[in-house]
Amino acid sequence: MILRDIAKKILEFNKIAVVAHASPDGDAVGSTLGLTLGLRSIGKDVDVLSKEPGPEVLSYLPLYAEYGELNTLKEDRTLLLCLDCGNKDRLSMERDGFSEIFKIxxxxxxxxxxxxxxxxxxxxxxxxxxxxxxxxxxxxVPVTEAMAECLYTGIVMDTGSFRFPSTTSKTLRITSKLLETGVNFSKIQRMLFATSPFKQVKLLGRALMTLESHFEGRVSMMNLEANDFNVLSISDRDTGDIVNYGLEPKEAEVSILFKEAEGFFRVSVRTKEYLDASALCAVFGGGGHVRAAGCNIEAEDLMHAKIRMLDEIERMMTS
Structure with missing residues (x-):
């Protein structure tokens, strides 16, 4: 299916809903709001669906207030656009009407x-x-400055401000077009990468205090306990780029952050060159990108969760 055919199909519908994955990141929120703005500009009636608000750091985005306000399909919706989500079970919405509606x-x-x-x-x-x-x-749809602000945010978040190897010449060409709208990219960069709430900086400190290395430094591990989030009154999903700090040692190839939840651990994985983060997380029912992925691990305690992850990493490194 080519994108032109997708566009033609979308134009057949007027009552549309847009949804992305749970635990929304910059790409999920930016893509959703950018597309919503675009579709509304050509007269489409569009709802934004999400069970949770976007990260607070994205509150500068237009339509941010709508993210998390509605999570159920209205009866009059005839098209559901699912963005940035590889698994339908991770879509951040209630399932009423999901089976029946046409989905792209x-x-x-x-x-x-x-x-x-x-x-x-x-x-x-x-x-x-x-x-x-x-x-x-x-x-x-002519891309406006407001749309560009959303899409630029999605791009810089998912490319690590153009540092990740997923960045391509196409990425930069599209970014150039977005900048031509007059979008204040320096403000966005400052908001995303040089501004953090005090409690998030404190959370980073707690994670770094747990930093340990394995396999002669090739694997970095950090963890956050449920109490860390409770004491700081911060969401266990609002960990920003903490996991990336584990890749800063020269010898580190893999960085893993464990976040304690009820009966399981949320796991974020980042890699440099040799290990496929998506393949690693897929073993535990997760997924994502080659260099950035996530999963949940059920384990009786942190030690057992680490052992399961390390055993799998060792198998992948030696296979």
């Missing part, structure tokens, strides 16, 4: 399960925001 799945994760009635999955795109930009072009 737009994503860039190689692990996508192709659950839509129509699917467009481009794993060569560094972000879903890139795909949304191309879709808006196919729809004939």
């Amino acid at each position: 799945n737009l994503d860039h994760h190689v692990s996508n399960e192709m659950y839509g009635d129509l699917n467009y999955v481009d794993s060569k795109s560094a972000s879903t925001a890139e795909i949304v930009y191309e879709l808006l072009e196919e729809l004939g």
